[in-house]
Amino acid sequence: MITVRFLSGLERRLGLSENNYIYEGPVPVSFRTLCEQVNILNEMDAIKKPLLVNCSGETLTWDKALCELNVPDGETVIMFMINGGG
Amino acid sequence: MLQGGYMGKYLVVDTTTGAIETKDWNEDYLKDFVGGPALGARMLWDMMPAHTDALAPESVFGFLASPLNGTNVLFGGRYTVVSKSPVTNGFNDANSGGFFGPELKKAGFDALFIKGKSEKPVYLLITDDACEIRDASHVWGQDYYEAEETVRKEIEEKDGLKNVRTAGIGPAGERGSHMAAVMNDMHHTAGRGGPGAVLGAKGVKMVCVKGTKKIPIADADKVNELKKGYLAALKEADIDFFKDHGSGEAATGCILGNDASTRNWSAVGSDYYTPEEAEKLGAPWADERYKVKSKACAACPLGCGALYKVEDGAYPIGDTTRPQYETIAAFSSNILVKDPAVNIYANDLLNRAGIDTISAGGTVAWAIEAFENGDLTEEDTDGIKLAWGDGNAAIELVKKMCSGEGCGAIFQHGTKYACEALGGRGAQFMTTFSGIEPGQHDPRLMPGLGRAYKWDPVPGRHVKGTTGYIIEDDKYNFEEGGPHTGAADVEATSYTELESAAGFCQFGGIYGSQFSAVEDVEAVTGLTIDLDSYGRRSFLMRLSFNVREGIERKDYTANPRNLGFPALKGGPTKGAQIPVDLLGERFFEALGCDQEHFWPYKDALKAVGLNDVAEEIGLER
Numbered sequence: 038m039i040t041v042r043f044l045s046g047l048e049r050r051l052g053l054s055e056n057n058y059i060y061e062g063p064v065p066v067s068f069r070t071l072c073e074q075v076n077i078l079n080e081m082d083a084i085k086k087p088l089l090v091n092c093s094g095e096t097l098t099w100d101k102a103l104c105e106l107n108v109p110d111g112e113t114v115i116m117f118m119i120n121g122g123g
Numbered sequence: 124m125l126q127g128g129y130m131g132k133y134l135v136v137d138t139t140t141g142a143i144e145t146k147d148w149n150e151d152y153l154k155d156f157v158g159g160p161a162l163g164a165r166m167l168w169d170m171m172p173a174h175t176d177a178l179a180p181e182s183v184f185g186f187l188a189s190p191l192n193g194t195n196v197l198f199g200g201r202y203t204v205v206s207k208s209p210v211t212n213g214f215n216d217a218n219s220g221g222f223f224g225p226e227l228k229k230a231g232f233d234a235l236f237i238k239g240k241s242e243k244p245v246y247l248l249i250t251d252d253a254c255e256i257r258d259a260s261h262v263w264g265q266d267y268y269e270a271e272e273t274v275r276k277e278i279e280e281k282d283g284l285k286n287v288r289t290a291g292i293g294p295a296g297e298r299g300s301h302m303a304a305v306m307n308d309m310h311h312t313a314g315r316g317g318p319g320a321v322l323g324a325k326g327v328k329m330v331c332v333k334g335t336k337k338i339p340i341a342d343a344d345k346v347n348e349l350k351k352g353y354l355a356a357l358k359e360a361d362i363d364f365f366k367d368h369g370s371g372e373a374a375t376g377c378i379l380g381n382d383a384s385t386r387n388w389s390a391v392g393s394d395y396y397t398p399e400e401a402e403k404l405g406a407p408w409a410d411e412r413y414k415v416k417s418k419a420c421a422a423c424p425l426g427c428g429a430l431y432k433v434e435d436g437a438y439p440i441g442d443t444t445r446p447q448y449e450t451i452a453a454f455s456s457n458i459l460v461k462d463p464a465v466n467i468y469a470n471d472l473l474n475r476a477g478i479d480t481i482s483a484g485g486t487v488a489w490a491i492e493a494f495e496n497g498d499l500t501e502e503d504t505d506g507i508k509l510a511w512g513d514g515n516a517a518i519e520l521v522k523k524m525c526s527g528e529g530c531g532a533i534f535q536h537g538t539k540y541a542c543e544a545l546g547g548r549g550a551q552f553m554t555t556f557s558g559i560e561p562g563q564h565d566p567r568l569m570p571g572l573g574r575a576y577k578w579d580p581v582p583g584r585h586v587k588g589t590t591g592y593i594i595e596d597d598k599y600n601f602e603e604g605g606p607h608t609g610a611a612d613v614e615a616t617s618y619t620e621l622e623s624a625a626g627f628c629q630f631g632g633i634y635g636s637q638f639s640a641v642e643d644v645e646a647v648t649g650l651t652i653d654l655d656s657y658g659r660r661s662f663l664m665r666l667s668f669n670v671r672e673g674i675e676r677k678d679y680t681a682n683p684r685n686l687g688f689p690a691l692k693g694g695p696t697k698g699a700q701i702p703v704d705l706l707g708e709r710f711f712e713a714l715g716c717d718q719e720h721f722w723p724y725k726d727a728l729k730a731v732g733l734n735d736v737a738e739e740i741g742l743e744r
Contacts, residue, residue: 044401089379
């Protein structure tokens with residue numbers, strides 16, 4: 038089981054009603070597949086802001102996570118974005 | 124006169140003699156510089172002798188309303204202050220929202236320039252085509268909130284004027300603190316570079332404005348058409364969170380993602396903060412508990428500000444305002460504090476004193492690191508035991524800065540002054556750019572910011588021209604050019620220069636390129652804007668002010684730590700090293716400057732119409 042968690046309301050931007058999603062498919066799973074399963078891949082790609090992914094204590098850019106990240110069983114993946122400031 | 128956007132006049136007030144003059148603009152200046160920082164630099168170039176001390180009577184302080192102010196163009200509510208900076212001894216500009224800029228225009232003036240030094244404290248009252256100097260002895264020493272309330276009430280009772288708009292200083296500006304801000308309309312701040320010290324040196328506590336005039340618009344139909352388009356786009360855009368929580372919503376992601384500083388820019392946010400801890404520092408957490416209502420600047424459909432009532436936690440201070448992202452980061456991850464009460468209280472203390480929260484937070488971070496390293500001791504801090512993560516100790520130091528008492532007499536002036544006053548101890552931990560503590564966005568994540576932080580004529584600013592707000596696969600591909608170098612940097616900078624001149628809020632730009640400063644300025648003023656020429660002229664004018672002061676390449680300084688030397692060992696910026704000298708060299712080459720001084724060649728200045736400037740400071744090729 039893998040937990041996918043969205044921080045600071047990112048789930049609202051993605052049209053999801055909850056900020057936690059539980060994945061119970063085959064593991065380990067590529068991050069790309071995980072996003073497809075949660076049905077957020079297209080939405081995340083469409084957000085034109087820096088998107089970051091934290092898994093196993095390491096923070097990666099969205100593109101890097103899509104290319105390189107494989108998520109093992111029992112992990113919590115946290116997604117968040119940097120959006121301005123000022 | 125131009126068809127719209129300008130009232131055609133500006134005020135010059137001499138607080139030594141009490142002389143008040145109303146002057147007509149040189150129309151070419153409006154056409155060339157549009158407004159804001161570049162117009163301010165041009166005026167200061169004309170009005171101040173070179174090498175004037177920032178705090179001397181001959182030094183000039185300017186308030187500039189913007190062409191979009193008061194026209195109801197969305198996001199067009201910001202005004203600019205200009206002066207020399209007591210920190211860098213070069214040109215300084217800072218801007219702020221609220222309602223002050225639009226009101227100044229309604230009174231019939233596009234700008235106000237103040238020189239001299241009043242024997243006793245004064246405030247100015249500006250009404251339709253008129254200006255009066257009044258005694259402010261009774262509010263000198265009061266915190267800004269208190270003083271504004273007192274003066275507004277006084278004007279209402281004496282003059283029958285309601286909803287007067289104000290800008291002025293707190294006690295820090297009166298004392299000449301190098302971090303002193305210009306506050307306006309209670310909670311808004313033109314904070315950076317020490318403008319409050321310059322206004323305070325004139326003896327001016329506050330400027331109050333009330334006007335009734337209509338602001339001319341060149342093409343009202345076009346302005347309305349643009350506005351309708353913007354409103355439609357905003358409906359589609361993803362703005363709910365910004366509307367609900369303001370810029371502080373970004374804090375959680377920025378802390379975990381290495382955009383916000385961590386441990387005086389030396390560490391990785393996710394090494395010190397769990398997601399839960401970072402989430403508690405974001406504005407949504409505090410909003411749920413403390414938010415009373417939102418508040419917005421003039422012509423703003425977002426409303427990123429909010430009023431808070433805090434009645435629990437470590438500092439139950441009652442009525443206050445929501446800190447912006449910059450303040451949250453400066454008083455949380457940069458000093459490893461996890462309690463949001465610390466940034467909320469620091470924000471309140473510093474606003475009342477009239478001190479820039481970004482610089483104050485940077486100064487506290489420097490002091491903590493120097494203290495932990497043994498460079499500073501309790502003798503230097505009046506017994507405050509500074510430590511990473513100790514919010515109470517940080518608040519105690521902030522209180523000293525705000526009062527200016529004890530060690531506050533030193534720390535109130537910021538990192539650079541404090542370090543020098545303490546004999547250079549802890550200099551290796553100064554994370555300033557030319558003495559200015561940088562904004563809370565990391566060049567290692569957004570490389571273009573490195574160039575802006577180090578090489579803009581007003582260093583350390585996250586809102587200055589830059590390619591910085593981009594994460595791309597080729598972000599570190601500097602040697603082969605790419606999106607952060609040379610011509611691309613000039614192009615991105617040009618837009619920001621116009622945005623600032625127009626009085627545009629950059630938060631408008633977050634929600635899409637449909638918010639075009641060019642179209643708005645053209646519709647309001649009737650001018651035709653060539654963005655490349657404008658951007659070059661604007662930047663070169665600001666740069667030329669510094670050139671005339673003798674400020675050159677070697678005088679723009681940075682701590683290598685901020686640029687990835689040594690590199691961070693984790694997070695999305697792991698290993699990132701920003702060759703800021705290379706970025707500067709390519710940028711200034713594209714602008715037509717030499718490599719030794721980063722000073723402009725005559726032909727580059729003349730190409731954008733700065734002929735007299737070229738004759739005075741331009742280099743021969």
